[in-house]
Amino acid sequence: MSMKVSPLRLSKRKLKNTYHNLYKGYGRQDWWPGDTPFEIMVGAILTQNTAWTNVEKAITNLKVEKMLSARKITGARQNTLARLLKPSGYFNIKAKRLKNFCSWYLDQGGFKELAKKNTDELRSALLTVNGVGHETADDILLYAFERPVFVIDAYTRRIFSRLGLIAGDEPYDKLREAIELALKQDTVLFNEYHALIVNHGKDICRVKPKCMDCVLNQDCLFRRTSGQIG
Ligand code: SF4
Incomplete structure (x- = not known):
């Protein structure tokens, strides 16, 4: 029973x-500080275990190097990306996670295709990405996709x-x-x-x-x- x-x-x-x-x-x-949904997603991944001020520095590095796009991040060398993400702490792990997330994001067809999924489907899809846990997935759902998620x-x-x-x-x-x-x-x-x-x-x-x-x-x-x- x-x-x-x-x-x-x-x-x-x-x-x-x-x-x-x-x-x-x-x-x-x-909230959330970020010019585009993609920037918000990057911020949600980088903010794990660190203060937001450190994330801002890492995102600025990506912007200065014109690297803030899923294609650029996926194609970047691991060392190069880790160097840019250094201010956000755990930079080797975060570089791997971000590359991982970006290749998944491109495979899925990017924001437009992902936005067609309902909230539960989108959450389940996000949770399949290595390094994306419940809180990160929900940050992305709420702030990048504007879904009613607490x-x-x-x-x-x-x-x-x-x-x-x-x-x-x-x-x-x-x-x-x-x-x-x-x-x-x-x-x-x-x-x-x-x-x-x-x-x-x-x-x-x-x-x-x-x-x-x-x-x-x-x-x-x-x-x-x-x-x-x-
Ligand atoms: S929420 Fe309660 S425990 Fe927290 S600072 Fe306020 S009074 Fe103190």
Whole structure:
């Protein structure tokens, strides 16, 4: 007999309140930085395990060398590409991943053909690429293809669990689907929400949180139960 997995139910009201408080605190984020969908995809791959400022330097290198195209990257020598990507860290691995991604991208027919797939098909296709995990695939879906997908990252888990909205260790897709269900399929909202979460997680709700400076501190379970005051 198959066991039925119960769906995760999240409070729409609390998720919306959190969004409004973050938005009030930080304002519009204008994500994702990038002039084209392809540049956004490159950024999503390079941002793994590094700060965005380092990614910007690597993308600038690609632009200066006129290498920011799938064909140029696929045809580049591994060493040359790794040298250009050096500021983004793990540059040998990232050069391999980027080449891999670009040859897959060209095989698929590029943006126009990929954009014909529905979101689930496109996610499954992205997840077949070596080096593209759930978060990267969803970054690409949301910011390059403008699909209504809620990206889950470590900041989302940390902030939402501290607020008492989630446990924090739910499987990726279960959490993503629950948030998408609660907030409905809203690309503009999801774009802004994820950007605000990253901003907040990076600067305030860090491993050692700065609760005194936090725009969410009135609603935070962690702050109430841990007696955090700063
Ligand atoms: S009050 Fe503290 S723990 Fe809670 S969300 Fe803000 S920074 Fe994070």
